[in-house]
Amino acid sequence: NAGVTQTPKFRVLKTGQSMTLLCAQDMNHEYMYWYRQDPGMGLRLIHYSVGEGTTAKGEVPDGYNVSRLKKQNFLLGLESAAPSQTSVYFCASRARYNEQFFGPGTRLTVL
Amino acid sequence: AQSVSQHNHHVILSEAASLELGCNYSYGGTVNLFWYVQYPGQHLQLLLKYFSGDPLVKGIKGFEAEFIKSKFSFNLRKPSVQWSDTAEYFCAVNYGGATNKLIFGTGTLLAVQP
Numbered sequence A: 001n002a003g004v005t006q007t008p009k010f011r012v013l014k015t016g017q018s019m020t021l022l023c024a025q026d027m028n029h030e031y032m033y034w035y036r037q038d039p040g041m042g043l044r045l046i047h048y049s050v051g052e053g054t055t056a057k058g059e060v061p062d063g064y065n066v067s068r069l070k071k072q073n074f075l076l077g078l079e080s081a082a083p084s085q086t087s088v089y090f091c092a093s094r095a096r097y098n099e100q101f102f103g104p105g106t107r108l109t110v111l
Numbered sequence B: 001a002q003s004v005s006q007h008n009h010h011v012i013l014s015e016a017a018s019l020e021l022g023c024n025y026s027y028g029g030t031v032n033l034f035w036y037v038q039y040p041g042q043h044l045q046l047l048l049k050y051f052s053g054d055p056l057v058k059g060i061k062g063f064e065a066e067f068i069k070s071k072f073s074f075n076l077r078k079p080s081v082q083w084s085d086t087a088e089y090f091c092a093v094n095y096g097g098a099t100n101k102l103i104f105g106t107g108t109l110l111a112v113q114p
Helices: none
Strands: A004-007 A010-013 A019-025 A032-037 A043-049 A065-067 A073-078 A087-094 A100-102 A106-110 B010-014 B019-021 B032-038 B044-050 B056-058 B064-068 B073-078 B087-094 B102-104 B108-113
Touching: A004 A087, A019 A032, A019 A087, A019 A106, A032 A073, A043 A065, A043 A073, A043 B102, A073 A087, A100 B044, B010 B019, B019 B108, B032 B064, B032 B073, B044 B056, B044 B064, B044 B073, B073 B087
Parallel strands: A010 A106, B010 B108
Antiparallel strands: A004 A019, A019 A073, A032 A043, A032 A087, A065 A073, A087 A100, A087 A106, B019 B073, B032 B044, B032 B087, B056 B064, B064 B073, B087 B102, B087 B108
């Protein structure tokens, strides 16, 4: 039982490049979330999903897209990366009683 | 607007000192409350949670928190900290609804000196 996993762990992009972050959970959770963590700002919700095939915008969705084609996977895409998207990205999935489990994070640097 | 405030941004303590980290949230009816901890270079881990019942909640590693509804507060406490408690601590509130989104505070960085 791996819980929540994220790939890759680290990535460096040039401005304008695109990439996809993958989140996978093996706990059969319905709800999945993508956050970004920046110093002094806590965690901010980018997008979330309440079930397979559904997605919705969070607090800071601009510049990101997501897809939830399979229940266990939640993908976060950056179509044209910008330096402002340099951050640590965390994926989480929700357990039965509103407790979220977090993945190990992806550290992204956009030059 | 729904919000969570952590007033202590950076706390420095000596080992064996007592700890209390403040967390206040804006009114929003029934809430679920959480404290998460993030050790250096690691992901967030749940310390404790409150859904209902006894407002004094005990978590892992000797931490506890008290929900005071009248003050909209959920302060984290530990009687005697250890060097290994050095980490960043996040308070989070779930205001419910269909999405079950968590609203996070900005975090408190705790440094425990040996």
